[in-house]
Amino acid sequence: AVMNGKCINIVANLWNSPEKDTWKTGALAIGSSEACMLGGVAAWLRWRKKRQAQGKPFDKPNFVISTGFQVVWEKFAQLWQIEMREVPLTLEKTTLDPEEALKMCDENTICIVPIQGVTWTGLNDDVEALDKALDAYNAKTGYDIPIHVDAASGGFILPFLYPEKKWDFRLKWVLSISVSGHKFGLVYPGLGWVCWKGKEYLPEEMSFSVNYLGANITQVGLNFSRPAAQILGQYYQFIRLGFQGYKEVQYNSLQIAKYIHSEIAKMVPFVNYSNDVVNPLFIWYLKPEYAKNAKWTLYDLQDKLSQHGWMVPAYTLPSKLEDYVVMRIVVRQGFSRDMADMLLGDINNAITELEKLEYPTPTRMAQEKNLPVEAKMFNHGGCRKTVKNKKNL
Numbered sequence: 051a052v053m054n055g056k057c058i059n060i061v062a063n064l065w066n067s068p069e070k071d072t073w074k075t076g077a078l079a080i081g082s083s084e085a086c087m088l089g090g091v092a093a094w095l096r097w098r099k100k101r102q103a104q105g106k107p108f109d110k111p112n113f114v115i116s117t118g119f120q121v122v123w124e125k126f127a128q129l130w131q132i133e134m135r136e137v138p139l140t141l142e143k144t145t146l147d148p149e150e151a152l153k154m155c156d157e158n159t160i161c162i163v164p165i166q167g168v169t170w171t172g173l174n175d176d177v178e179a180l181d182k183a184l185d186a187y188n189a190k191t192g193y194d195i196p197i198h199v200d201a202a203s204g205g206f207i208l209p210f211l212y213p214e215k216k217w218d219f220r221l222k223w224v225l226s227i228s229v230s231g232h233k234f235g236l237v238y239p240g241l242g243w244v245c246w247k248g249k250e251y252l253p254e255e256m257s258f259s260v261n262y263l264g265a266n267i268t269q270v271g272l273n274f275s276r277p278a279a280q281i282l283g284q285y286y287q288f289i290r291l292g293f294q295g296y297k298e299v300q301y302n303s304l305q306i307a308k309y310i311h312s313e314i315a316k317m318v319p320f321v322n323y324s325n326d327v328v329n330p331l332f333i334w335y336l337k338p339e340y341a342k343n344a345k346w347t348l349y350d351l352q353d354k355l356s357q358h359g360w361m362v363p364a365y366t367l368p369s370k371l372e373d374y375v376v377m378r379i380v381v382r383q384g385f386s387r388d389m390a391d392m393l394l395g396d397i398n399n400a401i402t403e404l405e406k407l408e409y410p411t412p413t414r415m416a417q418e419k420n421l422p423v424e425a426k427m428f429n430h431g432g433c434r435k436t437v438k439n440k441k442n443l
């Protein structure tokens with residue numbers, strides 16, 4: 051319990067918590083999913099209490115997020131019956147547009163959720179710009195819509211690599227932040243953290259006490275029993291690596307991701323989705339002019355790479371961009387520069403083989419014929435993956 055409390059303190063401090071108490075306000079979770087749920091529920095309960103006090107209806111809560119959301123937010127919306135309002139991502143606007151987000155807000159908005167390290171693209175929503183726009187909006191409307199930052203990946207990257215960048219508790223409306231310990235927190239699954247800017251933002255109703263374990267245990271969370279190993283793992287990593295150690299690990303991962311990104315850019319079939327690599331993950335796709343005449347798709351490349359043991363997923367981007375089939379690489383601690391060269395070699399070899407094809411592959415034909423088809427794509431578990439009928443872009 052003490053190590054857990056210390057981990058929360060360390061995470062809160064990394065995010066520039068203004069809290070002065072010995073123990074800062076936060077909770078342990080099984081991953082970002084649980085951590086996001088807790089942040090979302092707290093925002094919902096705060097909003098509800100305020101509405102009740104004003105004698106206003108509180109039966110139609112909503113929250114605002116970009117279409118780049120991770121599936122947890124769909125779960126949050128469904129399980130708690132809170133309407134999810136989605137700001138579309140487009141090729142021109144690749145991250146959450148603050149003005150568009152504000153257009154979707156009203157008196158029933160419990161929070162806006164920018165993402166640091168968008169799962170689909172690796173990019174960061176501009177929380178500082180959102181905070182500024184929201185401040186003006188809240189002043190004008192009299193609402194006080196807060197921000198929960200889903201920093202599943204970015205929460206353990208930004209404090210080390212971009213300490214000057216304001217995305218955290220330094221911003222006025224950021225009241226809670228969540229992160230995965232098992233992504234760039236460098237711990238095995240499942241571990242997540244959520245922190246609030248102060249005690250007053252964590253509704254009391256979310257703390258539950260039990261006494262049947264021989265002591266009064268107060269807990270905030272969806273799960274009850276859980277392994278403690280990850281907490282020890284996190285605490286160990288924190289004190290073993292220290293700030294400088296984490297910084298070096300993340301810097302190294304970012305450099306390797308940037309290296310692969312620049313090599314991908316040199317390969318004839320490919321174009322990177324973004325010129326920036328802000329987190330150690332990025333995506334790319336087939337150049338439209340190349341794809342037109344190609345006999346293969348990125349699904350075929352995924353298949354070829356998996357034969358060499360690489361898990362490089364091909365997938366379609368979220369709605370409005372769903373015609374784009376992209377491929378993603380995530381670089382973490384342990385993925386060395388040597389491995390990067392091996393992977394790049396395998397990608398090059400796969401392209402050479404695919405270019406020799408005489409006839410189009412099933413996934414390519416499916417795109418060409420505009421027919422829905424289930425292609426045999428083998429992933430980890432040998433499961434079939436449905437390849438929807440998408441244009442070969």
Ligand SMILES: *Cc1c(COP(=O)(O)O)cnc(C)c1O
Pocket residue numbers: 080081082083084086119120122165166167168169200201202203230241242
């Ligand atoms: C991975 C991820 C989640 C879910 O995290 P888990 O730790 O897998 O539960 C939520 N949000 C974002 C942005 C993510 O990338």
